[in-house]
Amino acid sequence: MINVTKSYLGKKTKFLGYVDSIYASGWLTNQGPLVAELEERLRDYLGVRNIILTNNGTLALQIAYRALNLAGSAITTPFSFVATTSSLKWEGIRPIFADIDEASWNLDPSAIEARIDTDTQAIVATHVFGNACDVEGIAQIAERHRLKVIYDGAHAFSVRYKDRSVLNWGDISTLSFHATKLFHTIEGGAIVTNDDALAARIRLLCNFGIVDTDIIDGIGINAKLNEFAAAMGLCILDDIALILEQREEIARRYETQLGDHFDLQQQQHHSQRNHSYFPIALASESQLLRCRAALNAQGINPRRYFYPSLDTLGYLQPQSPQTRSRALSRRVLCLPIYPGLPRHVQNTVIQTLLMENAGRSEPITERFWPQVNTAGWMDDRLPLPDPESKRIC
CATH class of the missing domain: 3.40.640.10 (Type I PLP-dependent aspartate aminotransferase-like (Major domain))
Incomplete structure (x- = not known):
């Protein structure tokens, strides 16, 4: 996974x-x-x-x-x-x-x-x-x-x-x-x-x-x-510069392919990001659940960050409903982003999301990336995580 x-x-x-x-x-x-x-x-x-x-x-x-x-x-x-x-x-x-x-x-x-x-x-x-x-x-x-x-x-x-x-x-x-x-x-x-x-x-x-x-x-x-x-x-x-560089490269590709189709978080003026996560907001919770299921079927496990909205937690009541947070928390899905993420996996994430968003049933890989590098895409400047190590999500 x-x-x-x-x-x-x-x-x-x-x-x-x-x-x-x-x-x-x-x-x-x-x-x-x-x-x-x-x-x-x-x-x-x-x-x-x-x-x-x-x-x-x-x-x-x-x-x-x-x-x-x-x-x-x-x-x-x-x-x-x-x-x-x-x-x-x-x-x-x-x-x-x-x-x-x-x-x-x-x-x-x-x-x-x-x-x-x-x-x-x-x-x-x-x-x-x-x-x-x-x-x-x-x-x-x-x-x-x-x-x-x-x-x-x-x-x-x-x-x-x-x-x-x-x-x-x-x-x-x-x-x-x-x-x-x-x-x-x-x-x-x-x-x-x-x-x-x-x-x-x-x-x-x-x-x-x-x-x-x-x-x-x-x-x-x-x-x-x-x-x-x-x-x-x-x-x-010691490797932080390359970690940030690779995260930025992955994030920019997500932005280029998905930015016109999903709501993205707007960057604060005068700030620089670290691309610690790549969240997208889908049109509705039902669309989020469909997209997550489609990605799970491909062996990809995105996460709902942050859900539920904290003002709904029982042990914190009574609270006034925070409507914007509640609405957003039902729509946000974080996509895989980390050093060593293979290019073909990111392709699959993007393709699956675009297909679900468009209601398509046929792959659209050739339209968006005619040359898929199935062997992965990161160079050897930065050692990849040990494949035997436990993956933490």
């Missing part, structure tokens, strides 16, 4: 070299040398002031709320992965949903103010599919109402807005380095902030509040990244 993504593993020899260094030092966790090296390299690559690695992206969000001493309620988006909202609820913060912008699919700044309650302390927005939010519009609202801003940047690795990392916006941005992400540490995440004092507090929260062996300064939890995970991150960071 061809899934919506396939984890990139980098060069095995390089990874094993890092593993040898771990065995030599015996240092497995607790801010080891590879974690320190990865933090430094990511700080330079992303262009941020402080980055603190964590063992997953959900804990990164929870620690962000704790570090900012949030309580009461927070305005957030209903069109995101469930962790954006469940992390708020888990920390005792009441999610209040504001609707999304129909073009960008991100939290709509014009919908936020009407949803602010007397106990609202923050805005939690997601850069959906790596598309930058209207960060300036959100900043203006936050300043006017004295709200903190947290960005769920799980999809936003390397995304730039006005020629600097979008992660520099807000009080805190978080990242996910789960195996499904374009940059990953198998499991992992990170917290980014420009506030040095806040960064120091976050580090304490990630390590039980321990200052040193004799001092514990308040409550904390274990959110530390281990050395083996950091080793994977270092291997992948």
